[in-house]
Amino acid sequence: MQTIIVRYFETVIDQASGNEVSRLLGGExxxxxxxxxxxxxxxxKTGKTPPPVFVTKCFSTxxxxxxxxxxxxSTPATGSEPAVFTIFLKSVDVSNEVFLYQTLKKDKNQTLNRLLWPGTLVEVDYGFVQHTGRTDASTKTNKRYSDTLLAGEMYKRRLAVVVKVVSSNLVQVAPVTSVAPPxxxxxxxxxxxxxxxxxxxYKFSGKSSYVLxxxxxxxxxxxxxxxVSFGTSIPTRNVRYTVKLARGEEKLLKAALMHAVGVTNHVPHNQFLQEKIKTDQLQQDVERLNRELERSRAALAALKTVxxxxxxxxxxxxxxxxxDLDIQRELDAGVMAEA
Known part of the structure; x- marks a missing residue:
C-alpha cells in the first residue's frame, strides 16, 4: 500500500481572476x-534567516x-491513507548560467588549466542537506543517509577560491563563508x-567574506x-573566469593553506633560494679575503727579512x-711629494 506521497506545487497567477493559485507540478x-x-x-541560526534551498526537479508539466x-x-498517515507532504516551489531563471563543463564542451580548444589557476574565484553548487519525511508527517535529519550531503558539510551555492586543478574534471577549491572566524x-x-x-x-551583500x-x-x-561580475554595462557570468584574488591575497592564500596542513615552519622556496644565494656570495667573499690575507702575510714575511x-x-x-730609519722615511716623503 501507499505509505508516503510527496506533491510539488507552484504558486501562479490565474489569468482569469488575477488571483494566486496553486498549480500541481507533479508528485512522488x-x-x-x-x-x-x-x-x-x-x-x-540565532538572529539570522535560513539560507535559501534550491532543488532540481524536471516535471513534465x-x-x-x-x-x-x-x-x-504535511499530514500524517491514517489507517487507510498515506502521509502527504506538500512542497511549494518557485521557479528560478537559469538561462544565464553556464557551468564549467558546458564551457569546456562548447570550446574544444579550451582547457581547465587555461581557465583556472590558484586564486581564481568561482561559485560552487554544493547541493543541499535533505530531510527525511516519515509516515507520522514528522521531518527528521538524514544522518543515516551517508550517500547524501549531511549536516555540517558544505552545502548551498557559495563563492570559492581555486586551489589546484586536480584533473580534467576535478578542481580543488577552498569555500568562502560570511561567518567571522575564531x-x-x-x-x-x-x-x-x-x-x-x-x-x-558580494559587493552589495553587506557581509564580509572569509576563505576557509x-x-x-x-x-x-x-x-x-x-x-556574476562587472565587465560590461550589464553584469554577467564571464566564462573566461576573469575574477581572481589580488596579488597580496594570493600570498595570504598560500600562508593559510600551509597553516591548514600544519606546516607552520615552512620556508617558501623563493625565500630559501634568496637566502642560499646570499650564503653562496658570502662564502665567495670569505674565500677571496682569505687569499688576500695569505698574500699579505707573504709580503709581511718578506719585509720582516729585509x-x-x-x-x-x-x-x-x-x-x-x-x-737612520727616520732619515729614510723623510727622504721617501720628499720623493713622494716631488712626484
Missing amino acids: SYEGIREALIPGIPTA SPCHRWELVSVA PGDKSIFQISQATLDRMPR CGRTEAVSIQRLLPP ENMAKRWASEWELDFDQ
Missing part, C-alpha cells in the same frame, strides 16, 4: 517505505528544472572589499560556474738603526 508515491528524502528548510523551496506542509585561526583569511566589489552579489583553507575539497567541474738584514748591517757598521 512510495509504497512500503516508512521514510523518504525530501527538501527541507534549514534551521535558522513545466519547462523549468531549477526551483527555490518556499514551504513544506580569533587566531591562521588557516582563514579575509577577501578584500576591492575584490568583492568586482562581483555585484581548512575546508578544501575536490569538486566536479559540473558543480562550478563563474560568479728589516732583519738592515738591523744586522746597522749593527756591523755601528749605526743607529732607528735614527
Whole structure:
C-alpha cells in the first residue's frame, strides 16, 4: 500500500481572476517505505534567516528544472491513507548560467588549466542537506543517509577560491563563508572589499567574506560556474573566469593553506633560494679575503727579512738603526711629494 506521497506545487497567477493559485507540478508515491528524502528548510541560526534551498526537479508539466523551496506542509498517515507532504516551489531563471563543463564542451580548444589557476574565484553548487519525511508527517535529519550531503558539510551555492586543478574534471577549491572566524585561526583569511566589489552579489551583500583553507575539497567541474561580475554595462557570468584574488591575497592564500596542513615552519622556496644565494656570495667573499690575507702575510714575511738584514748591517757598521730609519722615511716623503 501507499505509505508516503510527496506533491510539488507552484504558486501562479490565474489569468482569469488575477488571483494566486496553486498549480500541481507533479508528485512522488512510495509504497512500503516508512521514510523518504525530501527538501527541507534549514534551521535558522540565532538572529539570522535560513539560507535559501534550491532543488532540481524536471516535471513534465513545466519547462523549468531549477526551483527555490518556499514551504513544506504535511499530514500524517491514517489507517487507510498515506502521509502527504506538500512542497511549494518557485521557479528560478537559469538561462544565464553556464557551468564549467558546458564551457569546456562548447570550446574544444579550451582547457581547465587555461581557465583556472590558484586564486581564481568561482561559485560552487554544493547541493543541499535533505530531510527525511516519515509516515507520522514528522521531518527528521538524514544522518543515516551517508550517500547524501549531511549536516555540517558544505552545502548551498557559495563563492570559492581555486586551489589546484586536480584533473580534467576535478578542481580543488577552498569555500568562502560570511561567518567571522575564531580569533587566531591562521588557516582563514579575509577577501578584500576591492575584490568583492568586482562581483555585484558580494559587493552589495553587506557581509564580509572569509576563505576557509581548512575546508578544501575536490569538486566536479559540473558543480562550478563563474560568479556574476562587472565587465560590461550589464553584469554577467564571464566564462573566461576573469575574477581572481589580488596579488597580496594570493600570498595570504598560500600562508593559510600551509597553516591548514600544519606546516607552520615552512620556508617558501623563493625565500630559501634568496637566502642560499646570499650564503653562496658570502662564502665567495670569505674565500677571496682569505687569499688576500695569505698574500699579505707573504709580503709581511718578506719585509720582516729585509728589516732583519738592515738591523744586522746597522749593527756591523755601528749605526743607529732607528735614527737612520727616520732619515729614510723623510727622504721617501720628499720623493713622494716631488712626484
